[in-house]
Amino acid sequence: MSTNGTSTRVATAGKEAQPLLELRDVTTTFGHSADATVANDRVSLRIDEQPPRLVSIVGESGSGKTTAARSLLGLQPPTSGLALWRGKDIYKLSRQERMTFRREVQVVFQDPYGIFNPYYPINRVFDITIKKFKLASSKQQKQELIEEALKAVNLRPPDVLGRFPHQLSGGERQRVMLARAYLLKPKVIVADEAISMLDVAVRAVIMNILMDFKEQLGISTIFITHDLSAAYYLGGDIMVMQRGRAVELGPSISVMEDPKHPYTKLLLESIPSPDPDKRWDAAEMPASGLSMGGANRRFSRDRCLFAERCPFVMEHCWERRPPLIQIGEQQAACVLYENPQTTSLDDATMTTPHVSGIEREMVAS
Amino acid sequence: MVTTIQEPQPGTRRAQTAGNAPLLEIRNLDVHFNTPRGVARVVDGANLILHHNEIVGIAGESGSGKTTLVEAILQIIRFPNRVTHGQVLFSPDGRDPIDLMQISARDMRRLRGQHIAYVPQGSMNSLNPVVRIGEQIVEGMVDHGISERRARAKVPELLAKVGLEPMVAKLYPHELSGGMKQRVIIAIAIAMEPALIVADEPTTALDVNVQRLILETLHHLRDELNVAILIVSHDLPVHAQLVERIGIMYAGQIVETGDIRSTVKLPLHPYTEGLMGAIPSIGGSRDRLQGIEGATPSPLNWPDGCRFHNRCPHVMDICRSVQPLLAEIEPGKRKAPDGETVEVIPGRVVACHLYPESTPEGGR
Numbered sequence: 001m002s003t004n005g006t007s008t009r010v011a012t013a014g015k016e017a018q019p020l021l022e023l024r025d026v027t028t029t030f031g032h033s034a035d036a037t038v039a040n041d042r043v044s045l046r047i048d049e050q051p052p053r054l055v056s057i058v059g060e061s062g063s064g065k066t067t068a069a070r071s072l073l074g075l076q077p078p079t080s081g082l083a084l085w086r087g088k089d090i091y092k093l094s095r096q097e098r099m100t101f102r103r104e105v106q107v108v109f110q111d112p113y114g115i116f117n118p119y120y121p122i123n124r125v126f127d128i129t130i131k132k133f134k135l136a137s138s139k140q141q142k143q144e145l146i147e148e149a150l151k152a153v154n155l156r157p158p159d160v161l162g163r164f165p166h167q168l169s170g171g172e173r174q175r176v177m178l179a180r181a182y183l184l185k186p187k188v189i190v191a192d193e194a195i196s197m198l199d200v201a202v203r204a205v206i207m208n209i210l211m212d213f214k215e216q217l218g219i220s221t222i223f224i225t226h227d228l229s230a231a232y233y234l235g236g237d238i239m240v241m242q243r244g245r246a247v248e249l250g251p252s253i254s255v256m257e258d259p260k261h262p263y264t265k266l267l268l269e270s271i272p273s274p275d276p277d278k279r280w281d282a283a284e285m286p287a288s289g290l291s292m293g294g295a296n297r298r299f300s301r302d303r304c305l306f307a308e309r310c311p312f313v314m315e316h317c318w319e320r321r322p323p324l325i326q327i328g329e330q331q332a333a334c335v336l337y338e339n340p341q342t343t344s345l346d347d348a349t350m351t352t353p354h355v356s357g358i359e360r361e362m363v364a365s
Numbered sequence: 366m367v368t369t370i371q372e373p374q375p376g377t378r379r380a381q382t383a384g385n386a387p388l389l390e391i392r393n394l395d396v397h398f399n400t401p402r403g404v405a406r407v408v409d410g411a412n413l414i415l416h417h418n419e420i421v422g423i424a425g426e427s428g429s430g431k432t433t434l435v436e437a438i439l440q441i442i443r444f445p446n447r448v449t450h451g452q453v454l455f456s457p458d459g460r461d462p463i464d465l466m467q468i469s470a471r472d473m474r475r476l477r478g479q480h481i482a483y484v485p486q487g488s489m490n491s492l493n494p495v496v497r498i499g500e501q502i503v504e505g506m507v508d509h510g511i512s513e514r515r516a517r518a519k520v521p522e523l524l525a526k527v528g529l530e531p532m533v534a535k536l537y538p539h540e541l542s543g544g545m546k547q548r549v550i551i552a553i554a555i556a557m558e559p560a561l562i563v564a565d566e567p568t569t570a571l572d573v574n575v576q577r578l579i580l581e582t583l584h585h586l587r588d589e590l591n592v593a594i595l596i597v598s599h600d601l602p603v604h605a606q607l608v609e610r611i612g613i614m615y616a617g618q619i620v621e622t623g624d625i626r627s628t629v630k631l632p633l634h635p636y637t638e639g640l641m642g643a644i645p646s647i648g649g650s651r652d653r654l655q656g657i658e659g660a661t662p663s664p665l666n667w668p669d670g671c672r673f674h675n676r677c678p679h680v681m682d683i684c685r686s687v688q689p690l691l692a693e694i695e696p697g698k699r700k701a702p703d704g705e706t707v708e709v710i711p712g713r714v715v716a717c718h719l720y721p722e723s724t725p726e727g728g729r
Contacts (some may be wrong), residue, residue: 002573029620032485060572060574061572104596154658168660168662170427171660172660176384198598199426199599199661200425200426200599200601200640200643201426201639201640201643201645201656201657202643202656202657203643203656204643204645204654204655204656205656205658207645207654208653208654208656226572226573228573228647229644229645229646229647230645232645232646232647232648232651233645233651233654235651242397253651256647256648257647257648266574267573268574270572270573270574271602271645271647272573272574272576272577272600272602272603272605273602273605273606273647274601274602274605274629274641274644274646275605275629275646276605276606276625276626276629276630277626279367279605279606280577280580280581280606
């Protein structure tokens with residue numbers, strides 16, 4: 001079964017389920033005319049209110065992950081297509097609606113160092129939130145709310161309250177941001193590379209909190225990361241982006257254990273395994289190590305944007321944009337699956353020989 | 366030639382050096398800074414050995430002193446009021462080690478670049494944007510006394526060694542991708558055919574497939590140039606793919622060293638164990654990861670005793686007062702902290718009171 005780019009859906013909810021957040025065929029470009037950078041190219045994504053879910057958006061730098069997230073947050077109006085919250089255009093909300101939207105959709109950004117004003121104690125983050133959204137009517141109620149929120153992220157209130165941002169570690173600051181989000185009892189948290197600046201030992205702590213939020217409080221998370229192993233650990237669903245397009249969607253575990261799109265496979269093969277017994281072997285080296293190769297060939301977006309790096313490339317990959325095709329629970333934008341006999345990359349024939357990236361460039365020189 | 370990252374065959378390459386002193390030996394190195402708030406003991410009693418033609422990794426959290434340690438090897442710590450003790454013995458030919466802490470700035474400058482190359486963190490962003498790549502490679506060589514003509518002639522060969530085409534020499538930095546810039550930096554580092562390359566976070570901020578290419582480039586260079594490589598990275602999977610031995614750094618000290626396989630499979634120090642337990646792995650178990658609670662302590666005020674005691678799941682009374690020493694653990698079967706019996710192979714070195722060898726005399 002073939003679908004086009006408009007019906008990209010991660011959620012597989014019932015008919016009546018109301019989409020909470022949705023990107024519908026969103027295209028976002030920066031710059032003008034021929035030089036324009038296409039950051040998002042007809043991206044669609046849907047998060048329902050029920051059931052809560054963890055959705056990871058992964059891809060290399062420049063693949064458009066953050067632009068998609070910013071569109072959902074009301075920070076980046078799409079050039080075309082719609083960013084919707086409860087069926088309404090996020091960029092045309094009334095003042096009242098925007099207030100509710102801001103409450104239901106929370107964000108944790110990448111940099112836990114830049115987000116705090118160094119002149120004020122941590123409490124200010126909570127004070128402003130409580131005041132702005134009128135969460136507490138008395139001082140005592142306010143204190144209780146803050147303490148409850150800090151406990152929800154496994155911080156001891158005396159360790160945090162009254163202290164200044166520089167006295168906390170990166171992991172603690174990121175947890176303060178999660179506690180702030182918790183105060184508002186949001187429906188969804190957008191975490192944009194929220195763990196990438198943290199030490200490995202702390203990353204797990206943050207991911208565990210997001211998983212607990214989902215299980216215990218019904219809060220969904222859109223988790224933007226370049227770290228596929230983090231997405232694997234979180235589970236849920238995944239959207240793999242490449243040069244502005246969603247190239248593969250599906251449950252995280254199945255996508256990573258059996259990637260359908262050659263790009264997903266390349267990404268997975270490049271992830272270093274923490275097991276020294278599973279070292280890379282040149283024989284497995286994907287032919288397309290370098291992202292530069294062939295970039296100038298037929299510079300048109302009306303084709304598969306992975307063609308120049310793809311070991312399975314065929315002539316018609318260059319001719320039109322491949323649609324998203326449903327294969328089991330997964331969807332992949334790859335023409336290989338237009339042949340109904342093909343259900344996995346194992347069925348496909350490679351068209352370019354497997355050589356190491358280094359060797360390839362050396363041959364070229 | 367096909368580049369393969371795999372275990373080296375022991376003894377195939379070391380024979381080329383004359384003596385048997387290790388290439389680099391760090392003994393009880395301290396790097397302290399006098400700050401307005403007191404003495405920051407950023408590196409405090411660190412020990413590490415690096416053999417000829419070996420790839421060694423240093424791993425640890427941010428703030429553990431990894432970068433300061435390698436800066437001490439290069440003698441490039443510029444912060445005012447530095448106080449350093451200890452020895453950094455360097456022996457490019459395996460004989461008569463030179464203590465880098467004792468030699469003059471002039472001699473150090475000669476060693477640096479010629480025998481020790483340094484790839485600092487984020488250095489790919491420090492290429493001069495208005496100078497062509499080729500000129501920037503030539504510059505370093507000319508500085509170290511090679512004639513401009515010879516330096517120029519060597520550029521294509523250097524670029525080829527890191528897997529770049531000769532035409533890259535004519536380009537400007539903004540025309541290159543991150544991975545290509547990093548390889549240019551490596552080409553500059555190997556220009557003088559050093560015995561040691563020190564690379565600080567060489568793949569941080571690069572995409573995974575570019576990271577793989579850089580790691581394979583480094584591995585390939587080790588085999589081709591007979592060079593030793595010291596890699597600093599917070600990313601354990603990077604070490605697992607590239608290095609032969611690893612040193613785990615915590616709070617200014619190396620708390621565990623050993624060959625990469627056994628350190629990853631059977632971490633002896635609870636901190637190493639915590640690190641290993643915090644890494645998700647694709648296709649591996651999806652059991653809840655533990656992470657390590659708490660933060661790295663401040664170098665202004667390291668905890669007494671074992672510096673990890675306030676975060677350690679196996680903390681004992683002695684840990685709070687007596688500092689464990691880095692010691693080789695007697696090989697053989699022993700009970701792991703979680704009750705399982707494990708086999709400790711020779712050459713495992715750790716500083717932790719769980720192993721009696723680590724407790725100083727009279728400590729108990």
